[in-house]
Amino acid sequence: MSPLAELAGRLDPSCVLAAPEEMAPYLGDWRGRRRGRALAVLRPRSVAEVSTILRWASATRTPIVPQGGNTGLSAGATPDASGRCAVLSLGRLNRIRSVDTEGDSVTAEAGCVLAQLQQEAAKANRLFPLSLGSEGSCQVGGIVATNAGGINVIRYGTVRDLVLGLEYVRADGAVIHGLKPLRKDNAGYALRDLLIGSEGTLAVITAASFRLFASPKASATALCGIPDPTAAIRLLAMLREVAGERISSFELMCDAEMGLTLDLLGGAALPFGGRYPWYVFIEIADSASDAAMEQVLTRALALAFDAGVLSDAVVAQSGAQAKALWHLRFAVSEANKRAGPSVSHDTSVATADVPRFIAAVQGAAAERFPTAQPLFVGHVGDGNIHVILLFGKGGFQDDAAFAALAASVNACIFEIVSQFGGSITAEHGVGRSLVGALRRATQPETLELMAGIKNAFDPLGILNPGAVLEPEEI
Amino acid sequence: MSPLAELAGRLDPSCVLAAPEEMAPYLGDWRGRRRGRALAVLRPRSVAEVSTILRWASATRTPIVPQGGNTGLSAGATPDASGRCAVLSLGRLNRIRSVDTEGDSVTAEAGCVLAQLQQEAAKANRLFPLSLGSEGSCQVGGIVATNAGGINVIRYGTVRDLVLGLEYVRADGAVIHGLKPLRKDNAGYALRDLLIGSEGTLAVITAASFRLFASPKASATALCGIPDPTAAIRLLAMLREVAGERISSFELMCDAEMGLTLDLLGGAALPFGGRYPWYVFIEIADSASDAAMEQVLTRALALAFDAGVLSDAVVAQSGAQAKALWHLRFAVSEANKRAGPSVSHDTSVATADVPRFIAAVQGAAAERFPTAQPLFVGHVGDGNIHVILLFGKGGFQDDAAFAALAASVNACIFEIVSQFGGSITAEHGVGRSLVGALRRATQPETLELMAGIKNAFDPLGILNPGAVLEPEEI
Numbered sequence: 001m002s003p004l005a006e007l008a009g010r011l012d013p014s015c016v017l018a019a020p021e022e023m024a025p026y027l028g029d030w031r032g033r034r035r036g037r038a039l040a041v042l043r044p045r046s047v048a049e050v051s052t053i054l055r056w057a058s059a060t061r062t063p064i065v066p067q068g069g070n071t072g073l074s075a076g077a078t079p080d081a082s083g084r085c086a087v088l089s090l091g092r093l094n095r096i097r098s099v100d101t102e103g104d105s106v107t108a109e110a111g112c113v114l115a116q117l118q119q120e121a122a123k124a125n126r127l128f129p130l131s132l133g134s135e136g137s138c139q140v141g142g143i144v145a146t147n148a149g150g151i152n153v154i155r156y157g158t159v160r161d162l163v164l165g166l167e168y169v170r171a172d173g174a175v176i177h178g179l180k181p182l183r184k185d186n187a188g189y190a191l192r193d194l195l196i197g198s199e200g201t202l203a204v205i206t207a208a209s210f211r212l213f214a215s216p217k218a219s220a221t222a223l224c225g226i227p228d229p230t231a232a233i234r235l236l237a238m239l240r241e242v243a244g245e246r247i248s249s250f251e252l253m254c255d256a257e258m259g260l261t262l263d264l265l266g267g268a269a270l271p272f273g274g275r276y277p278w279y280v281f282i283e284i285a286d287s288a289s290d291a292a293m294e295q296v297l298t299r300a301l302a303l304a305f306d307a308g309v310l311s312d313a314v315v316a317q318s319g320a321q322a323k324a325l326w327h328l329r330f331a332v333s334e335a336n337k338r339a340g341p342s343v344s345h346d347t348s349v350a351t352a353d354v355p356r357f358i359a360a361v362q363g364a365a366a367e368r369f370p371t372a373q374p375l376f377v378g379h380v381g382d383g384n385i386h387v388i389l390l391f392g393k394g395g396f397q398d399d400a401a402f403a404a405l406a407a408s409v410n411a412c413i414f415e416i417v418s419q420f421g422g423s424i425t426a427e428h429g430v431g432r433s434l435v436g437a438l439r440r441a442t443q444p445e446t447l448e449l450m451a452g453i454k455n456a457f458d459p460l461g462i463l464n465p466g467a468v469l470e471p472e473e474i
Numbered sequence: 475m476s477p478l479a480e481l482a483g484r485l486d487p488s489c490v491l492a493a494p495e496e497m498a499p500y501l502g503d504w505r506g507r508r509r510g511r512a513l514a515v516l517r518p519r520s521v522a523e524v525s526t527i528l529r530w531a532s533a534t535r536t537p538i539v540p541q542g543g544n545t546g547l548s549a550g551a552t553p554d555a556s557g558r559c560a561v562l563s564l565g566r567l568n569r570i571r572s573v574d575t576e577g578d579s580v581t582a583e584a585g586c587v588l589a590q591l592q593q594e595a596a597k598a599n600r601l602f603p604l605s606l607g608s609e610g611s612c613q614v615g616g617i618v619a620t621n622a623g624g625i626n627v628i629r630y631g632t633v634r635d636l637v638l639g640l641e642y643v644r645a646d647g648a649v650i651h652g653l654k655p656l657r658k659d660n661a662g663y664a665l666r667d668l669l670i671g672s673e674g675t676l677a678v679i680t681a682a683s684f685r686l687f688a689s690p691k692a693s694a695t696a697l698c699g700i701p702d703p704t705a706a707i708r709l710l711a712m713l714r715e716v717a718g719e720r721i722s723s724f725e726l727m728c729d730a731e732m733g734l735t736l737d738l739l740g741g742a743a744l745p746f747g748g749r750y751p752w753y754v755f756i757e758i759a760d761s762a763s764d765a766a767m768e769q770v771l772t773r774a775l776a777l778a779f780d781a782g783v784l785s786d787a788v789v790a791q792s793g794a795q796a797k798a799l800w801h802l803r804f805a806v807s808e809a810n811k812r813a814g815p816s817v818s819h820d821t822s823v824a825t826a827d828v829p830r831f832i833a834a835v836q837g838a839a840a841e842r843f844p845t846a847q848p849l850f851v852g853h854v855g856d857g858n859i860h861v862i863l864l865f866g867k868g869g870f871q872d873d874a875a876f877a878a879l880a881a882s883v884n885a886c887i888f889e890i891v892s893q894f895g896g897s898i899t900a901e902h903g904v905g906r907s908l909v910g911a912l913r914r915a916t917q918p919e920t921l922e923l924m925a926g927i928k929n930a931f932d933p934l935g936i937l938n939p940g941a942v943l944e945p946e947e948i
Contacts, residue, residue: 102707102826103857147660158658160667161635174919183856184632184822184900186621186671187912188942189924193634193667197660214718233576244688244761245719287718348658352576382657383577426658438661445648450663452930456923468662 003060004040004086010052017041026067026087029075030134031337034432036079038065041087047167047175047206053088054204055173063465064088066200068110068142071134073333073346074431076146076199076467085465090141093206099124104212105164105181110141110205117210126212129156129248133330141205147197149427151249151283151329154381156213158427160196165209168195171458181209194453199429200464202457216248216285220293221322222301225276225312229355232280232380234309236351239282242300246293249283251329252354252380256373257336257388261328264335271314271325280380281329283322332377336388341402342375343409344388347417348426351383360416361387368412369405384426387413414441430468438468477534478514478560484526491515500541500561503549504608505811508906510553512539515561521641521649521680527562528678529647537939538562540674542584542616545608547807547820548905550620550673550941559939564615567680573598578686579638579655584615584679591684600686603630603722607804615679621671623901625723625757625803628855630687632901634670639683642669645932655683668927673903674938676931690722690759694767695796696775699750699786703829706754706854708783710825713756716774720767723757725803726828726854730847731810731862735802738809745788745799754854755803757796806851810862815876816849817883818862821891822900825857834890835861842886843879858900861887888915904942912942 001009008016017023018040028035039062044050057064063085067077079085094111101124108117114135121128130143132150142148144166149158156162165179178192195202226232232252239247255277262268284297297315304310316322336342349357358376365374369389378385389409396402414424414437430438439447447469454461454469475483482490491497492514502509513536518524531538537559541551553559568585575598582591588609595602604617606624616622618640623632630636639653652666669676700706706726713721729751736742758771771789778784790796810816823831832850839848843863852859863883870876888898888911898915899908913921921943928935928943 100824100826102711103824105824147664149658153658157635160664161631170919170923176920176923177917178920180895180897181824182822182897182900183825184623184627184853184858185897186901186903187897187899187908188904188916188920189676189927190621190634190664190667190671191920191923193664193670194927196667197664202663214714237576240688240761242762287714288716348656350574350577350579350655351657352574379658384658421654423654423656423659423661425661426656427660429660430662434661442662443651445644446650446652446662446665449644449650449665449930453663453668453927456926456930 003062007053007056010056011049012045015043015045015049017043026070026089027079029078030071031073034075034078036081037083038079038085038087039083041089043089043092045092047093047169050169050204050206051173051175054169054171057086057462058172058460061460061462062086063462065464066090066141066145066204068139069113069134069137071138072142072146072431073428074425074433076429076431076464077142078432080466088204090206091139096120097207100181101126103181105209106212107179107181107207107209108140109207110139112140114138114140114143121212122215125215127215128210129213130159130162133333140208144196144205144208145198145200146429149379149382149384151251151379153379154250155245155248160193162210163192163196163208164211166192166195166205167207168203168205170203171460171463176203179207179209197429199431199468201454201468202463214287217287217289218291218293219283219285220297221316221325222282222297222313223271223325224280224282224301224310225272226278226280226309227276227311228278229358231309232278233352233355235280235304236381238304238307238309239300242303243284243296246284246286246296247381248285249281250381251281252376252378252385253279253281253329254376255279257332257375257377258328260335260339261331264331264338265327272312274312276311281325336375336390339390340392341396342388342390343406344386345413346386346425346428347413347422348382348384349417349420349422351381353420354380354383354385357416357420357422358385361413364412364416365389369409382426410437432466435466435468435470477536481527481530484530485523486519489517489519489523491517500544500563501553503552504545505547508549508552510555511557512553513557513560515563517563517566519566521567521643524643524678524680525647525649528643528645531560531936532646532934535934535936536560537936539938540564540615540619540678542613543587543608543611545612546616546620546905547902548899548907550903550905550938552906554940562678564680565613570594571681574655575600577655579683580686581653581655581681581683582614583681584613586614588612588614588617595686596689599689601689602684603687604633604636607807614682618670618679618682619672619674620903621901623853623856623858625725625853627853628724629719629722634667636684637666637670637682638685640666640669640679641681642677642679644677645934645937650677653681653683671903673905673942675928675942676937688761691761691763692765692767693757693759694771695790695799696756696771696787697745697799698754698756698775698784699746700752700754700783701750701785702752703832705783706752707826707829709754709778710855712778712781712783713774716777717758717770720758720760720770721855722759723755724855725755726850726852726859727753727755727803728850729753731806731849731851732802734809734813735805738805738812739801746786748786750785755799810849810864813864814866815870816862816864817880818860819887820860820899820902821887821896822856822858823891823894823896825855827894828854828857828859831890831894831896832859835887838886838890839863843883856900884911906941909940909942909944
């Protein structure tokens, strides 16, 4: 009996997919850049079945690639080409286990979709603040394993700031019960925080408890046209003076990127007359229903206009208008995918350094990659700018030529990131795409510590091999 | 030449204290419960000197006990009785390296006192929100190594939520440069978060970058008399409806504890006529200077009074009055120390469970320790209640008799904590006081993972032996 047949004997038949057409959706990344092969796709329905699978994987030395909604941007959930790995899809563990309105927490299984979590919180008159482009598909296990960010980090932090407790299964199948929804717990090392952002290489997350927040009862949204990134930093400082901790989002986008999203959305025009070199999307919100958010935002924008920081601005007059503005921001990934080959980065630097960092990238791109269109979009209040060099359709002999070009673009951008003491991946994670880059960007002693931690959790190396720490495939 | 003499030859003479009278202040814990011996007290002035010391310690297998302001409540910085250890005091690394008002961050060395950090932030018109009783003495290295909490956690989180980057020295002397003041960084495992709360057992923290916040420009403080802990939970919910995320502190205290702090402060009367079974200290604040915080707080309290949740309340009419109210809260540790032998705990449970948890402790104490006065004080919004069983002065044959009593009190309280799925130490840490309790309260597989992590960082076991993970001294 083959090892897989032996596992199948211990699970419900619905848990094991091995036919090529059934496995296909699980074998490639969302961006369409990597495609692998797998022994099987395993779809457990319970924590006990996850444990059974991992015991089997340890006994048979079968590499396991955990996968959630498969919306990752660093290929952290894509198996390699060997066909030795099994994909472990957590999508069927999708129960909301509890919502606690007295303690303001929610406990959800790994396969719950982010939008479902947002809706459950809203039903309880609470806010689950994580919000990002893939929220209709990405899952709890994935957002925790990648420490996801998104557009509300400036106010509520990343997933790390939202998680209270975790339940996970070790490589040997032991279930670690760490789901206590405690606000404070200093009993031993922060294993929870180590699991967050470990991208499936240390253990398989099966459930998480998260903090909930008071629902915003009043909010206001604006789109602003500004002359340059320095104006964005000044505008943020002025907005802070007026709106303080009410700033929920503050997103920067260049005009070329705006052109692409407008194209994708069928040529919708901007809600003000002209076009500007840069744009900022702002949302402020307050949990007090009598808070006059629209007036507060209008006052801040008027001050910024008088100070010459702002070229133009429109404040949404309805929820529908606000939603339409955010569509422009959320369409970025889709628009860029459609625009053709590009090399994208997820960098962060200190917030104050953002304008100099963007200028440095523009200068280097113009000199070294003159055929590329550099695009900038991101969470400027977090210092997290997505840099995309768009090469447009066609123009490459073959995949190998594009891969070589991408490697030299990466080296160029990461060199600039390093000069600013920044991060090569602020929120997308290392996955399989940045393993070599992480090694080059990180102090050897730090890599040693990471390898030691990996060994403590997964001595056989069966969890997501090739992601985060191991060498890139050749 | 002795190993110590050899080290002394590599350091400035001011860095090595070996005379008993010079070492004395470093050899006991603040509570006066443990006293150890040491080979020497080492007081480096620079990161390079810390590295030299750790290289020497690794080569000579000398155990190192890192120490900051020595205000810890779990004896995590107190050497054992063997005299083999060297205490590593970080107090001379006390430079604020930078304050960045554009990026809202501050970088400070391990020996900076918390109050100094608060003042530097205030000078820059920013808030560093960590606030706790020992803020005039405790140091940056200590607050990070113990993931300190305090009275503003309900709004700003613990130290974990405030740290952006860390610089630390490994057991072998390698300096890890992780000070980047980045808001987001997903490049590899969260070593920063692992160091936070590791209590000197994984590496020696030499500097930290922290987030700064908008200064509160308007605030209001109240002391409330309430009938029972359930009223505190209801009052918190009602306050959230009115004040939302403006709640900066929400602290519970029983009347017996209030009596002790009033005694300590020379019999100062409470600002309202009578006494009540329980009290809540509230502070709300807003970064907008026109925010009418006093009205907001008064409105919330009036609603609570009408709902029968509140017996009495006084809102401070000046900064001085607010300060005087907070004195009552901050005097707790000192007052309890003065009141005589007590056994104290730093437990957390889910917020909604706090009233049932307190009732369970009261019941168990009355039955099993009828001579003890149970005291309760803490951060009720975080579910973090300090439970103190006060036995008063005298009445014990000897230290051994008290130690045996303390052990049975601990076992009793931790059993109740376990029934509620709570934590045996929400903020004080494990130190040397709770090593056995941690082992009993924790899943064996979790302890295995912690031991593996310890081994990855400190394979020779020279960093703070006897703290967190190792067996208690017999």
